[in-house]
Amino acid sequence: NSGALNGLNSSENAAPADAKNLRVKLVLLGDSGVGKSCIVLQFVRGQFDATSKVTVGASFLSQTITLQDSTTVKFEIWDTAGQERYSALAPLYYRGAGVAVIVYDITSPESFKKAQYWVKELQKHGSPDIVMALVGNKADLHEKREVPTEDGMELAEKNGMFFIETSAKTADNINELFEEIGKRLPRPSQPS
Numbered sequence: 001n002s003g004a005l006n007g008l009n010s011s012e013n014a015a016p017a018d019a020k021n022l023r024v025k026l027v028l029l030g031d032s033g034v035g036k037s038c039i040v041l042q043f044v045r046g047q048f049d050a051t052s053k054v055t056v057g058a059s060f061l062s063q064t065i066t067l068q069d070s071t072t073v074k075f076e077i078w079d080t081a082g083q084e085r086y087s088a089l090a091p092l093y094y095r096g097a098g099v100a101v102i103v104y105d106i107t108s109p110e111s112f113k114k115a116q117y118w119v120k121e122l123q124k125h126g127s128p129d130i131v132m133a134l135v136g137n138k139a140d141l142h143e144k145r146e147v148p149t150e151d152g153m154e155l156a157e158k159n160g161m162f163f164i165e166t167s168a169k170t171a172d173n174i175n176e177l178f179e180e181i182g183k184r185l186p187r188p189s190q191p192s
């Protein structure tokens with residue numbers, strides 16, 4: 001739907017209507033298979049479907065939440081849909097993003113390495129005030145864990161990121177992830 005895409009592009013530079021109603025582009029980054037699509041579907045639809053591979057796809061999904069201070073945050077969520085393989089496209093993908101969520105799988109050290117790559121990449125090419133979150137997903141698979149919680153915490157701390165472990169399967173910490181991001185978004189200054 002090009003109308004929606006145009007609307008989104010034009011919102012990149014426009015200030016939100018007011019400080020109580022925020023709108024932000026959020027991109028998900030991380031290895032294929034770490035659960036990016038499942039995190040989005042759990043957040044937006046409250047579903048986990050382990051049997052069908054769902055791709056959020058070419059377009060984006062949006063979801064609005066209300067924070068405790070009654071600020072509303074509309075997330076416009078972009079999934080890479082496999083484009084992480086074409087790293088030359090990546091800067092286009094996260095251009096204009098106010099939030100980057102870097103996801104790894106706690107059972108996969110490889111995916112944690114890839115997360116470290118994305119942190120560097122965003123520091124080089126992302127917007128300087130981007131809010132970054134590091135997410136260790138599949139926390140329900142604790143018997144298969146290969147990435148200690150402390151490693152995630154350390155990477156996040158070093159790079160000024162918010163860190164959380166989630167399970168898109170059980171929905172553990174999924175809403176908390178987006179609420180915490182919402183709290184960390186810069187508020188536009190109100191005209192006095």
Ligand code: GDP
Pocket residue numbers: 030031032033034035036037038039049050051053054137138139140141166167168169170
């Ligand atoms: P993406 O390529 O990063 O978008 O990954 P997907 O969302 O397609 O998920 C990849 C696979 O991991 C699927 O088979 C999911 O069912 C599974 N998966 C995703 N999140 C979780 C989770 O939190 N726990 C478990 N046990 N499996 C998950």
